[in-house]
Every structure is written in C-alpha cells, then in structure tokens.
Amino acid sequence: MSHEPARLEDLVVTRRELLCRSGTGFGALALGTMLAETGGLGRPARAADQAKAVQIAATSANPLLPKAPPLKARAKRVVHLFMNGGPSHVDTFDPKPMLAKHHGKPVPSNLPTERKTGAAFQSPYKFRKYGQSGVEVSEIFEKTGAMIDDICVIRSMHADVPNHEPSLMLMNCGESRQARPSLGSWVLYGLGTENQNLPGFLVMCPDGFPIAESQNWQSAFLPGIYQGTHLDSKQTDVEKLIAHIRNHGVDQGHQRAQLDLLAELNQVHLDDRKHEADLEARIQSFELAYRMQSEAAEAFDVSQEPAYIRALYGPGVHARQLLATRRLLERGVRFVQLWHGAGQPWDHHDDIETGHRELGRQCDQAIAGFLFDLKQRGMLDDTLVVWGGEFGRTPTVELPTPGANAGKLNGRDHNHYGFTTWMAGGGVKGGYVHGATDELGFQAVEKKVHVHDLHATILHLLGFDHEKFTFHYAGRDFRLTDVHGNIVHDVVA
Numbered sequence: 460m461s462h463e464p465a466r467l468e469d470l471v472v473t474r475r476e477l478l479c480r481s482g483t484g485f486g487a488l489a490l491g492t493m494l495a496e497t498g499g500l501g502r503p504a505r506a507a508d509q510a511k512a513v514q515i516a517a518t519s520a521n522p523l524l525p526k527a528p529p530l531k532a533r534a535k536r537v538v539h540l541f542m543n544g545g546p547s548h549v550d551t552f553d554p555k556p557m558l559a560k561h562h563g564k565p566v567p568s569n570l571p572t573e574r575k576t577g578a579a580f581q582s583p584y585k586f587r588k589y590g591q592s593g594v595e596v597s598e599i600f601e602k603t604g605a606m607i608d609d610i611c612v613i614r615s616m617h618a619d620v621p622n623h624e625p626s627l628m629l630m631n632c633g634e635s636r637q638a639r640p641s642l643g644s645w646v647l648y649g650l651g652t653e654n655q656n657l658p659g660f661l662v663m664c665p666d667g668f669p670i671a672e673s674q675n676w677q678s679a680f681l682p683g684i685y686q687g688t689h690l691d692s693k694q695t696d697v698e699k700l701i702a703h704i705r706n707h708g709v710d711q712g713h714q715r716a717q718l719d720l721l722a723e724l725n726q727v728h729l730d731d732r733k734h735e736a737d738l739e740a741r742i743q744s745f746e747l748a749y750r751m752q753s754e755a756a757e758a759f760d761v762s763q764e765p766a767y768i769r770a771l772y773g774p775g776v777h778a779r780q781l782l783a784t785r786r787l788l789e790r791g792v793r794f795v796q797l798w799h800g801a802g803q804p805w806d807h808h809d810d811i812e813t814g815h816r817e818l819g820r821q822c823d824q825a826i827a828g829f830l831f832d833l834k835q836r837g838m839l840d841d842t843l844v845v846w847g848g849e850f851g852r853t854p855t856v857e858l859p860t861p862g863a864n865a866g867k868l869n870g871r872d873h874n875h876y877g878f879t880t881w882m883a884g885g886g887v888k889g890g891y892v893h894g895a896t897d898e899l900g901f902q903a904v905e906k907k908v909h910v911h912d913l914h915a916t917i918l919h920l921l922g923f924d925h926e927k928f929t930f931h932y933a934g935r936d937f938r939l940t941d942v943h944g945n946i947v948h949d950v951v952a
Contacts, residue, residue, distance in 0.1 A: 522684055523659050525651040528922025533886020533951070534843035536788055537646060537917070539796040540826065542818075543627070543669045544805030547582075547852035547871055548879035549900040550815050553614045554586035554595045557898040558854055566855050568901055573621040574808070574863055574872045579899060580856035583812040592890025599819030602827035608890040609830060609839065611950050612881045615894025615903035618850050618910050621873035623670050623803060626849035629910050631675045633939045640930075642914060643794040644678040644685040645939045648930070649923055653791030656754040660685065660794045661787060663692035665776045667801030676796065680932040687796065692780040697756045758790055759783050771832060773824035781829040788833075788842060805848055808857050808864040811871055830883055843885025843920055851878025854900040877903035880913065886920045888952045908947055915944035920951070 549555045562581040586595045589604035594612060596604035603610075618626050625635035632639040640648070643660040652659025662676045668689070669675060676687030694700040709717070761769065761782045772778035777799075784795045799805065799818065807814040826846070833839040852871035859866040877896035883889070894906035915925040918939065925944055929936035 530922045532922030540846040542848040544803030546805045552879045555900040575858040576855035606830045610883045611887040617903045618875040638679045640679040640681045647685045652793040658688035660687045662687040664798035665693040772828040777822040778825040809867045809870040839884035844883040847880030850875040911944035916947045
C-alpha cells in the first residue's frame, strides 16, 4: 500500500498553529450539527447558484475587475489635478475688486492665520470674463478660461486647519489625523478598473514626491491592491518612468514560468496565514507588473500622437503627463492624480506675482488642451476632472517672519477659511459659479462647501451614496466622508 510522502511543513508545527488547527475543528463539528438541524445542508446546489459562486470566486481572485456602481452614475473615471502648496484663489478663479480698493489698508478680521499677516494685498493679475457664461478668470489661466463654459467653479470651499500635512490628508483621504484610504483607493475599490494590464489608480508627480509622500494615495485598511501607483512623470524614458518595466534577462515565456512557480509557493505561504491582506496584495502586484510589460510602455509613449495633438497640449512636463493621462483613460484606467511637482510648488509666502505666474505658464495650456481633447473625443461627458489644492491663500500680505519666509512683503499665508476648487465634465454644470467668499476673499460665506461635501458629491457623480459606501474594519463601518458630508446638488447638471 503506497503512502504520500511526509512534507516538512506537516512535521514542524508551531504552538500557535497546533492550537489553531485543534480549535477550528471543534467549530466545524458544531457548525455541521447546526446546519443539519436547520436544513442548511439539505438543498442541492442549482446551476444558477453554482454560476454565482464562480462569479464571486472570480471577483475575489481579481479585486480589480470592473464593477457597476449601485446608483446611476454620471462619471466613470476621475482625473484629479492637484496644485499642491495652496494656490491663491484671489489670484486665479475668485476675483476680488475690493482688494484693490483696500490695498495697503488694515483688514477688519478676527480670523487667526498660521503666520502674521498685515494689510490687504491686491492681486497683481488682471481678471476678465470668458465664454458665454462670462465667468471671470485670472490672466495666468487665460487658456483654461477659454474652456470655462465646461467648468463648474466652487468659490466657497473650506477646510479645517491651515497646515499642509493635515489639509493634504483631509483633501485626499477625508481625514486629517488618522490613516484612511485615499479617494482614488475608494473609487478603485468601488468600481475596479477596465484594463487589467495597467494600474487602476495612477499618481504622477514630476521630480519626486509631494509633502506627506505616499500617504496622499494610501489604501490604509483597504486591501493594498487599491493603493495608488506613483510615477515620476518628469522622466521620458519608460524604463526610468516605470522601474523594471522590462526584463532584459529572460523572455516572457520564462518569466511566466517563474511567476507561476512563485505563485504556487506564495499560495502555500498565504494559506498558512489565513489569507493576509497585505500578502495577497503583494502577490497580485507581481501579476500586474508582469502584465504591464505588454501595454504600459505603449500607453506612455506620447510620441505616437499626431503633431497637432501634441501642439494642442503644448510643451513641457505637464503637457506630457496630461497627454499620457488621456491615453490612459482611453485604455480603461479608472483614477489618475496629477501633482504639479515635488514638495509644495504653489506655496508662495513670497514673490506670489512671479511664482504663480510661472506655475500658471507651466500648466495653463496643458489643462485647456486636455479639456478640449476630452471634449472633442466625447470623453468629457463621463470623465470628472477636479482642479485645486489643499487650501487657498490669505487676501492679506504675509509679514516677514524669521525662518518662515524670505522677509519680503509680496506673498500670502495659508488660508483654509475660503478657497476655490473647480470641476469639469462628469455630470457637473459648465459655466457655473457656486458659492462665494466675503468681499475680500478671506472666508467662505455663501453656499459653503466643506471638503467632505466635495467628496460626497464626487462619489454621487460616480454612482455611490457616500453614506452607504463603506468598508468594515476594526469593528465598524468606515466611509470616505466618515460621519460628515452633504451632496452639493446645485453643481450637478
């Protein structure tokens, strides 16, 4: 009589594993008795039940498979244009003529700021009306202004604190203090992605990382497969843009054989650890990395675009990453977040006139070209584009503070009391201005929109009720908006 040879892992058992194996056996006996008594074991599986079981198994095996939202959706993909550092709303999309009238005079306000500020400081830029809607936009975004009839400007945003790190966490993750999944991770968790050969949630930041780095696109307690994939979009060589995108040592056939063996070993390891989420995510990342070799290089090769399309976006890194974004959206990527650059480039405590003008020059044509290109291809209708930073800036001038700025009187401090975000496409009203700050631009006063409200509205446009879209963790149901947030129905077309 032949016997299966003993395996080493069966001969060496830790105390924890022994107790676990013994304990689960008693539970199984009790469960079997209970099911038999209640008839839970009496009905044979029907073909429909078996098909459903196969579908559930397939979904759990690949958590990135596309899913339909529970409610009617206006958008099916998101692009988040993040102007990290805090762009000044009174110098971009929220004109304040009264600042010019009161320039150099004390401002009657009891709102505390992070640093000391002084008198009213008028915008150094001219504003004018654009489009049929006549919405006013600063000269540093004149090309984007030409697309204003497709843009919904929210001038009444407000957040909680005037510090970068907590405000970044609030804007990206819905929570300023504790680790929570990012917006992109929630969207990927809810909708999956339409292309299994590319990451469903991509993050591009030229020349490095923003403040707080990968916390901005973390998956936190959601499975790790939903975390954003960071790329340094300053790189033009795809092998520098995506590390290890090509294997120069072996061909794809040998790679497949190696991965199959690795998958078998990892599965044994995973089974012994009760399907630990982090380990499952690591295994899935190996498969995604392998599949990316066949499509990622082509998706990021913007040189394949016609010359007139490249000219539409203009020169520079922002044009290239936005053009690559359009190509990624066409290939089924669900969520793309584009940062302006490493650190906090829009954080102009000094020299706001030259600083903001230069940053506007870097991205204005690219943003306008991107919106126009999406529209001419019929993609803007179901693509939600969101623009903004973590907060705005004060309408008062920042006073010189040793160690905080360069000691000039031509910059602005952080301002979380009132700032601007805009959205385009994806079911929002174009050529519409929602809410307002006070006459100087210090504080949101009309139709105020908190960051939680913005998140609730984004999820609504994607087909989710933000109060019911949850993930059970640590004994409670968590959601992106926690226990806050109201849909801003006025901005929905």
